[in-house]
């Protein structure tokens with residue numbers, strides 16, 4: 001893909017979408033969005049603050065009543081129109097995603113198609129939005145539940161899979177009848193902006209979906225603190241998630257938190273080692289390791305450790321790093337993230353870690369201006385060390401040697417996080433024991449640590465979330481209230 005061609009896809013300035021219009025930030029301030037592939041300024045973006053959030057909330061409040069009164073089936077059809085607009089423009093969307101994240105077009109297209117799939121799923125939920133009809137203990141009484149919107153939804157997302165993250169939040173919030181304010185990730189403003197454009201052109205009423213850009217503390221925090229925002233749905237780091245839970249908890253606003261992970265992948269002595277090595281490489285390095293579900297702790301039985309180690313290193317050394325479809329993964333999203341991972345790996349090395357491959361940013365001509373980290377594998381690290389417990393969100397993974405299944409399970413669970421895990425074994429008893437005992441929200445057998453399908457509930461335990469699940473029909477519970485309805489009939493009035 002020719003870069004200059006692609007750059008025309010992203011305007012020189014990315015405005016907010018408020019009340020169906022593209023607007024600058026009130027203070028008329030901007031920030032620079034840097035291209036992670038070459039370190040150049042890609043575009044300038046509205047730098048919003050509390051006053052802009054106020055405007056967006058006011059617009060959402062104005063739009064909400066009428067949107068909530070649109071029958072859910074019809075809301076679903078309107079969201080279907082938005083999804084079809086995304087489908088018609090999937091290549092443009094994928095190019096924007098690729099350009100602002102540095103990931104390949106091929107990967108970005110897959111992500112866009114995932115968002116379309118999710119849009120179709122939730123548009124159809126307009127036809128279901130089920131309550132429950134049940135029995136009553138009293139004679140002549142009928143009991144049921146109906147779903148009602150909460151009001152205004154504040155949606156805050158991370159940059160790693162920007163169109164997927166946008167879709168995961170916007171569709172369920174809107175199909176339930178809420179009006180929404182999406183605070184886009186500061187590193188991927190163009191993706192959310194373009195989604196807003198497609199939604200607007202597809203006929204979504206003004207104010208139903210407002211999209212605001214800005215930094216977390218300046219634009220995200222006022223959205224979280226806003227008294228008229230009824231639900232905050234957040235995808236991002238655990239530290240920010242805790243802040244959100246505290247702030248929104250003060251006014252008892254509903255909060256959904258999809259947070260970080262330090263995901264274990266266990267390789268047993270009876271595993272298909274080629275299959276396991278393939279999945280470790282995909283789980284640790286795809287999307288440059290910028291996945292909450294990334295396999296950052298690979299736990300290997302002693303009996304196969306050395307052989308498996310060799311297999312992994314061989315595979316990792318063949319990985320191509322760059323932004324094209326021929327590459328295996330691209331840059332990380334910004335310089336701060338790259339610096340942080342380099343520093344953490346350096347500290348681990350000082351504490352005795354063995355660097356089996358990679359370990360530093362790529363400084364050759366093709367990579368030195370971008371935020372490229374080499375595929376990095378370490379071992380000889382303590383389970384409680386910084387590198388074992390801190391999410392780095394990069395192409396870095398650690399290997400741990402264990403004697404047997406029990407040690408592997410104990411180590412897998414010895415983590416502040418509990419998002420995903422995987423086990424590789426041919427033994428169904430081991431597999432089922434692991435599935436039962438591992439403390440995570442998503443577990444796989446003989447595959448990778450991956451996110452979930454659109455109709456399935458994804459989320460974590462411990463520091464990986466607060467128990468909510470997105471997407472699937474479970475996300476409807478985040479964005480709607482159940483109301484109990486009782487009908488008392490009088491047979492004498494017939």
Ligand code: NAD
Pocket residue numbers: 156157158159160183184185186214215216217219220221224235236237238240241243258259260261291292293391393459464
């Ligand atoms: P981050 O928490 O720094 O930022 C995420 C979003 O929160 C951004 O839009 C940011 O502007 C905003 N934000 C930051 N400070 C804020 C504040 N004080 N108030 C309100 N909003 C604020 O996370 P990141 O580094 O951009 O993203 C990576 C993290 O996201 C990782 O921890 C990763 O595991 C997590 N993540 C989780 C999932 C999941 O589904 N569990 C999916 C993707 C990413």
